[in-house]
Amino acid sequence: MIVKGIILASFCSVASLLMHLAVSCFRKGRAGSEPVIFELGRQIRLSAAIWAVAFMVYSLFYFLPLPGIDALASRSASLIPGTGFIYGMVLYIFLCFLYLTFYYFINRSVSATILEIVDESAQGQLSLEEIKAVYSVEKKYQAELKGMLEGGFIVEGSGYYRATLKGRLFAAIAKFTKAYLKLGPGG
């Protein structure tokens, strides 16, 4: 039953991804003048709707007796030695990733830091200029660049910043995704 669940969930997730990419082809994307959050919000709602429908399909297929999938599940479990051990490791890595995304949000979120700055101000309210003065845009820029240098995404030489192979690869993926999903420049 475990292998059947894995096969069906993988199939439904890949189908959801392809569906989202297909729908994105026909979307208008971000309008130049609208707030940055709007298009991201629309993308999240669209993906959530697609994944929710796919979850219903997954549930239906899981509890329905489907001889083809049952046979494939038992055959894959017996064909690949150590399936249980490998799958346990994959699951462990997935759980670590979930924790890391949460950790990333706590550590790096700009909006959470702004909430903190406003709340800790003497009168509990700040203007844009006061927020910028406390937040220190210069420091934020330096921190981003330092993180990218340490992460091996960029290198610095004679006053210039240049992307490494890893950085170039990531930039190419990001550029393609931004263009395909019509997200605009972002950042």
Next chain:
Amino acid sequence: MARLFFIMLLAYAAAFFLVTEEHVQRLIQPFLSLTLVGFLNGAFLHYFFFHFYLHFIQIVDRSPCTRILVEIESSPERRLTLEELKQRYSIDAKIAHELDDMVIMGRLEKKGNSYVNTRKGRLHYRVFRYLREFLRLEKN
């Protein structure tokens, strides 16, 4: 954290060969049937792929690092000085956009020229501060 990850991975490997399947089944079966375990496992995988995909879109769209990399790669000589970077991508504008988004999401309220935390914003901030202090992370 990476060290802890690898230690726990070794612990998992050791536990996998020490604990038999019968032991695990005896532990789980009073609460959950094997069918339900399989279903929940698949449901978790389905959720994980969704979470991963959304996180990827969020990083691509909102992360300053991604924007900086794209700006460097899109420049004619594929290299930029700090000043050139600042001209192409202003973190000043990023903060202004972030404030607009937070007003739209109801975490901040704009009163005249000032921004004030809403009740929702204060709640988010308290949870965030508690977790940051619990994890002993420095202020961003």
